[in-house]
Amino acid sequence: MDRIEKLKEFLLMNPDDSFLQHxxxxxxxxxxxxxxxxxxxxxxxxRDPGYIGSYYHFAKLKERTGDEAAAIEWYEKGMEVAKxxxxxxxxxxxxxxxxxxxx
Numbered sequence: 001m002d003r004i005e006k007l008k009e010f011l012l013m014n015p016d017d018s019f020l021q022h023x024x025x026x027x028x029x030x031x032x033x034x035x036x037x038x039x040x041x042x043x044x045x046x047r048d049p050g051y052i053g054s055y056y057h058f059a060k061l062k063e064r065t066g067d068e069a070a071a072i073e074w075y076e077k078g079m080e081v082a083k084x085x086x087x088x089x090x091x092x093x094x095x096x097x098x099x100x101x102x103x
Contacts, residue, residue: 003027018044018051026057034065045077052082052090056097063101071101 007024014020021044028037041058044051055078063071075098082091 004031016047018048018054022051022054022057025054029057029061034061037061038065049077049081050085052078052085052087055079055081056090056094059094059097063097068101072098075101 004024004027007020007027011017011020011024021040025037025040025044028034028040038058038061041054041061044054045058055074059071059074059078062068062074075094078094079091079098082088082094
């Protein structure tokens with residue numbers, strides 16, 4: 001069974017597992033399915049806004065697909081969540097990506 005099918009199987013058993021949703025979204029990105037990945041990231045972040053790693057990947061997806069305004073918004077949201085969580089590493093990565101996009 002391939003990775004996507006295995007992840008989907010696990011998600012059927014644990015539909016609110018943020019790690020599994022994040023991993024599936026990354027697999028969709030590898031396949032070039034930005035729409036599927038975007039839907040997963042958006043659903044995940046609405047349900048679990050504290051899942052910091054998804055902000056970076058979702059913003060990068062938005063950036064890559066030409067939606068710079070949404071990318072900026074997601075980088076900034078991620079920075080806010082990372083700062084509140086005291087995750088300086090994630091904050092720095094998000095800030096760096098935002099600066100690359102805007103400067």
